[in-house]
Amino acid sequence: MQKNYLKQILITISAVIAILCVLSFIPEFTIGSFTFKPVKILSDIAPLPTAKKDTTATTSKTQKGNTNCKAGIVCITDFSEDKNAFFPFVKALTSIKKTGKSARIAFLGDSFVEGDMVLAQLRDTLQQLYGGHGVGYVPLTSPVSRLRPTIEHDYKGWKTYTIIEKKDNIRFGIGGNTFVPENGAFVEYRIPSLYRIATLQRFSKVKIYYETTNPASFQYTFDKNTPQTAQLTATNKVNVQTLQQANATKVHLTFPNVGENLKIYGMSIEDEPGVYIDNFSLRGNAGPSLLRIDSEMFKDMNIIQQYDLVVLEYGLNVSRGTDIGLIQYAKEMDSTVSYMRKQFPTTPILLVGISDRGDKIDGEYKTPKQIRFLLDMQDKLIHKHKLLHWNTFEAMGGANSMANWVEKNWAQKDYTHLKFAGGGEIAKRFAAAILYEVEKNKTTAGN
Numbered sequence: 001m002q003k004n005y006l007k008q009i010l011i012t013i014s015a016v017i018a019i020l021c022v023l024s025f026i027p028e029f030t031i032g033s034f035t036f037k038p039v040k041i042l043s044d045i046a047p048l049p050t051a052k053k054d055t056t057a058t059t060s061k062t063q064k065g066n067t068n069c070k071a072g073i074v075c076i077t078d079f080s081e082d083k084n085a086f087f088p089f090v091k092a093l094t095s096i097k098k099t100g101k102s103a104r105i106a107f108l109g110d111s112f113v114e115g116d117m118v119l120a121q122l123r124d125t126l127q128q129l130y131g132g133h134g135v136g137y138v139p140l141t142s143p144v145s146r147l148r149p150t151i152e153h154d155y156k157g158w159k160t161y162t163i164i165e166k167k168d169n170i171r172f173g174i175g176g177n178t179f180v181p182e183n184g185a186f187v188e189y190r191i192p193s194l195y196r197i198a199t200l201q202r203f204s205k206v207k208i209y210y211e212t213t214n215p216a217s218f219q220y221t222f223d224k225n226t227p228q229t230a231q232l233t234a235t236n237k238v239n240v241q242t243l244q245q246a247n248a249t250k251v252h253l254t255f256p257n258v259g260e261n262l263k264i265y266g267m268s269i270e271d272e273p274g275v276y277i278d279n280f281s282l283r284g285n286a287g288p289s290l291l292r293i294d295s296e297m298f299k300d301m302n303i304i305q306q307y308d309l310v311v312l313e314y315g316l317n318v319s320r321g322t323d324i325g326l327i328q329y330a331k332e333m334d335s336t337v338s339y340m341r342k343q344f345p346t347t348p349i350l351l352v353g354i355s356d357r358g359d360k361i362d363g364e365y366k367t368p369k370q371i372r373f374l375l376d377m378q379d380k381l382i383h384k385h386k387l388l389h390w391n392t393f394e395a396m397g398g399a400n401s402m403a404n405w406v407e408k409n410w411a412q413k414d415y416t417h418l419k420f421a422g423g424g425e426i427a428k429r430f431a432a433a434i435l436y437e438v439e440k441n442k443t444t445a446g447n
Contacts, residue, residue: 069436074395076350076433080386085348090441092308093275096130102273103130104305106174108290109281109313112355115144116279117418120195121427123150123277126434127199132274134203138267140179140187143283149195149420151269157185157255162282163289172293173209173238173265174301175280180263181255189269190250206243206251207268209301211235216258222248238265238300265297278305287314288332291339298343310344312337315354315374316416326370330377337385350388352430353378358402358415365403365415395429 069075078085092103113119116135127133135150141160145153161168163176170178191200206220216232222245232241243251251269255262270276282289318329340349354374358365375393382389397404405411410422418426 073432073436074391074429076437077382077389077391079382079389085386085388086350086437087441089309089348090438093126093130093438094442096273096275100273101306102132102270103275103309104136104307105275105277105309105311106305106307107277107279107281107311107313109279109311109352110285110287110315110317111281111283111417112313112316113279113423114281114283115148116150117420117423118426118430119277119279119423120150120420121424122431123275124197124199125427125431126275126277129435130275131272132276133199133201133271134205134269134276135200135279136268136270136276137175137278137280138189138269139175139177140264140266141177149192150200152190152192153188155185155187157182158187163292164282164284171211171263171297174293174297175266175278176282176285176289176293178263178265180260181258184254184256186252186254187267188250188252189267202247202249203269203271204244204246204248205268205270206248206253207270208232208241208243208253209238209265209267209304210241210262211238211265212258212262214261216255216262218258219254219256221252223250232262238297238304240304265301281313284317285314286317286329287312288329288336290336295343302344302347307344307347310340310347310349311352312340312349313352315378316357319354319357319368319370319374319416321370326373326377330373330380333377333381334384337381337387341385348388349385350390351378351382352390353392353394355392355418355426356396356399356402356405358400358406365400365406367399367402390430390433392426395426 076086089103089105092101095101096103107113107119116123123135138151138153141155141158142148142153145155159180159182161170161172161178161180163172168178172178189206191202210216210232212232212234213236215234217229218232219227219229220243221227222243225245230241230243233239245251268276268278314333318326321329337349337351354371356367357371359368360366361368371393378389381387393401396402402411402415405418405422405425406413406415409419410425411418
């Protein structure tokens with residue numbers, strides 16, 4: 001008869017747990033080259049750190065940034081060493097007419113800005129002041145193509161790979177997507193028929209960002225003109241092909257028989273030099289998925305586009321997360337911001353803070369603990385990585401403000417997502433912060 005070791009196993013396990021619990025109470029100490037660190041066996045189930053009850057504004061640490069701000073404006077705060085990180089963008093913006101070089105913003109975000117929510121009015125405001133027509137970056141396929149008012153978009157016959165799908169083993173573009181045409185694939189972009197604003201009524205350039213091991217032919221048509229054939233040359237890195245037609249309102253591209261060697265990373269709809277905001281929002285991307293975009297991709301695209309400002313906007317997708325998940329997310333975002341800083345070492349990086357969200361607490365819609373945790377997390381990020389910061393939460397009105405936005409019909413009744421009217425409100429407040437910085441620095445910029 002075999003001996004039953006269950007009792008001895010249970011005793012051993014209990015002893016190990018007891019020892020670990022004792023070790024967790026011993027503070028960190030150092031003897032010579034040896035450092036003892038406490039054993040935190042319950043760290044994975046520890047509750048979120050308790051945030052301050054009043055988060056109607058930035059935290060006390062954030063107030064150590066440049067706080068010289070005009071009343072009624074939530075300013076962009078600067079945590080760089082010299083407190084002058086935003087100046088290169090101001091100079092690029094105010095020098096467009098003199099240099100003939102566009103000022104470009106890479107806006108990487110989540111569903112908060114998808115479909116040009118927020119960015120539609122922000123782009124229009126800046127383009128009216130500094131020039132430019134067109135939306136800039138556009139994907140080949142999009143789950144919100146029918147909801148984006150700033151461009152009309154039809155497509156068929158594309159294999160789409162994204163950084164959200166971890167099973168995809170492929171090189172991704174800066175927008176987090178890669179598009180591979182099947183036989184006869186097409187894409188068409190048109191100026192919007194309903195969103196009638198001056199800065200979106202024409203374009204003259206279509207840029208194709210691609211990579212292919214073999215030359216690939218395609219056909220394109222501007223408006224009702226005669227179709228033309230063009231070729232994408234073979235390249236071992238990201239290349240750009242530019243198609244031109246003055247005062248165009250529509251472009252149609254077809255890719256017959258090109259095979260899977262061709263990978264397209266997106267296109268851009270542009271006109272004369274001005275301000276271009278490339279909307280790289282991707283539904284479901286909480287931020288850390290950016291780590292799946294390789295350094296060479298960022299390098300190649302930055303050489304082509306020459307971005308003057310990089311904006312990171314993340315957090316809303318995880319704002320209903322568990323305590324354990326949010327603590328892990330904070331670690332991942334720290335790594336993500338560090339990675340992005342390496343990709344754009346000389347370009348200002350601005351973190352757009354998380355918006356408010358409402359949970360029903362004691363019969364009223366109030367800011368939940370997850371939002372307070374994420375605000376604190378972002379505060380740590382902007383200090384550690386010396387970022388620029390714009391506080392969306394404060395711009396909305398601070399704690400418990402989402403209920404007021406829903407009441408004004410600026411936000412959805414899920415008390416999480418904005419409507420386009422609300423996106424416009426955020427855009428006006430963000431634009432005011434940018435223009436305040438321009439006014440403050442225009443003498444130094446030499447304009």
